[in-house]
Amino acid sequence: LCRLRESGAVDDLQCEYHSIESVNQQLTPLLRQLAQSTYFRYYKVNLHKQCPFWSAEGQCFLEDCMVEPADENELPEELQNHAAHPDMDEIDFSPFGPGYQPFSKCDYADTDFCVMEDEFTASGEYVDLIKNPERFTGYAGESAHNIWRAIYEENCFDFPARLHSTLENQQEKDAAKPDSMAAQLRQIYQVDECKEKRIFYRLVSGLHASISTHLCYNFYNRTTQSWEPNLDCFMSRVGNFPSRLQNIYFDYALLLRAVFKLSPYLHTIDYCSGNPEEKGWVQDKMNELLSVCLALPETFDEGEMFDGPDAAMLKEEFKDHFRNVTRIMDCVGCQKCRLWGKVQTRGFATALKVLFSFEGPSLGSIKLERGEIVTLFNAVNQLSKSIEAIQFFHQQYHDTQHTT
Numbered sequence: 001l002c003r004l005r006e007s008g009a010v011d012d013l014q015c016e017y018h019s020i021e022s023v024n025q026q027l028t029p030l031l032r033q034l035a036q037s038t039y040f041r042y043y044k045v046n047l048h049k050q051c052p053f054w055s056a057e058g059q060c061f062l063e064d065c066m067v068e069p070a071d072e073n074e075l076p077e078e079l080q081n082h083a084a085h086p087d088m089d090e091i092d093f094s095p096f097g098p099g100y101q102p103f104s105k106c107d108y109a110d111t112d113f114c115v116m117e118d119e120f121t122a123s124g125e126y127v128d129l130i131k132n133p134e135r136f137t138g139y140a141g142e143s144a145h146n147i148w149r150a151i152y153e154e155n156c157f158d159f160p161a162r163l164h165s166t167l168e169n170q171q172e173k174d175a176a177k178p179d180s181m182a183a184q185l186r187q188i189y190q191v192d193e194c195k196e197k198r199i200f201y202r203l204v205s206g207l208h209a210s211i212s213t214h215l216c217y218n219f220y221n222r223t224t225q226s227w228e229p230n231l232d233c234f235m236s237r238v239g240n241f242p243s244r245l246q247n248i249y250f251d252y253a254l255l256l257r258a259v260f261k262l263s264p265y266l267h268t269i270d271y272c273s274g275n276p277e278e279k280g281w282v283q284d285k286m287n288e289l290l291s292v293c294l295a296l297p298e299t300f301d302e303g304e305m306f307d308g309p310d311a312a313m314l315k316e317e318f319k320d321h322f323r324n325v326t327r328i329m330d331c332v333g334c335q336k337c338r339l340w341g342k343v344q345t346r347g348f349a350t351a352l353k354v355l356f357s358f359e360g361p362s363l364g365s366i367k368l369e370r371g372e373i374v375t376l377f378n379a380v381n382q383l384s385k386s387i388e389a390i391q392f393f394h395q396q397y398h399d400t401q402h403t404t
């Protein structure tokens with residue numbers, strides 16, 4: 001099994017694809033079963049927040065865009081109590097309330113890659129993720145494109161500009177010295193600085209490709225009036241773009257690495273579900289899943305990131321930009337897409353927090369909210385489903401080539 005290198009050449013990827021696929025085959029039944037459990041299927045979320053960046057237009061009112069909140073009576077007692085938690089009542093997240101305010105520094109800790117919200121707010125509702133699957137909704141056009149554009153624009157770090165001006169100042173000062181600091185900075189600028197930017201891009205492009213894969217796999221065929229995979233949809237959005245495919249595998253490897261790193265903590269969690277039998281069952285499945293993860297080859301080396309001379313500054317900037325990606329989700333004009341956008345970006349943010357905010361023994365001090373665990377696992381499950389769907393489409397594509 002080979003390592004998935006973020007700079008991996010396409011040739012290497014043939015091997016990498018297969019190694020990730022074989023790990024996925026082992027994880028698939030465990031992930032699907034865990035996703036069905038009470039602990040992992042209910043997620044508290046506010047789908048009515050105002051877009052903090054622009055006045056959102058282009059709302060989708062199609063039936064498939066809507067999300068059905070979970071009936072309070074379905075929820076285990078522990079979550080019902082959570083729903084009534086009064087701590088953050090003074091923060092008014094209501095979309096139209098007079099107290100509306102954009103996010104402030106208090107909404108996240110320094111270690112967070114996303115804005116913390118929902119779990120302890122009085123607003124927001126529990127949603128059953130199994131009853132509201134990510135699939136084709138018909139949300140498209142200018143509104144959807146604006147969101148994706150805004151997300152990719154978050155990839156424009158100030159850092160290069162800052163570094164560039166440092167470089168120029170230094171060049172002026174050190175003009176007489178051939179082996180000057182300027183040369184070193186130029187090297188950093190060309191090599192190390194690009195790595196984090198590239199990773200940021202791959203994360204969002206992989207998420208985008210994964211969402212496209214789901215909507216093409218669970219596509220509504222108006223002629224047959226049924227949900228079925230649509231090969232043309234997949235090829236035109238993902239299949240014809242090797243880098244997009246590669247980015248899905250990259251994201252999966254990164255998230256699994258975070259789960260692996262989190263193993264000691266995941267063994268200790270109380271997977272509350274209101275039912276002791278189910279709790280024990282979830283714990284067993286989780287232990288099984290973690291033992292597969294422990295046997296994983298090293299898929300992603302987080303130690304290679306943020307290791308340059310300006311690592312701290314770059315990491316802060318990376319965090320700020322990823323937090324913005326999570327905020328942009330409140331601008332998505334389709335509730336179902338917003339739900340899954342929020343779940344997955346928070347899951348990615350949790351993985352980034354685990355990988356980059358806690359190093360070595362400091363992991364012992366990590367404390368995650370239930371929402372972070374739920375979103376991390378659902379994000380892993382969604383990527384796992386994408387990889388399964390890619391294999392399905394790959395076979396279908398192969399079959400159509402042979403019959404034509």
Ligand code: FAD
Nearest residue numbers: 135136137138139140144147148205208209215244337341
């Ligand atoms: P889009 O997917 O909108 O892409 C816009 C442009 O981005 C493309 O033209 C291409 O240049 C570029 N691009 C596309 N894919 C990639 C990639 N992987 N990497 C880099 N660049 C890329 N629709 C649903 O039906 N169901 C959903 O659950 C759903 N969830 C969504 C969640 C979010 C957060 C957003 C923003 C949108 C969601 N949508 C969903 C809408 C969906 O993603 C598309 O925007 C929509 O189907 C229109 O697709 P499109 O072919 O015009 O291109």
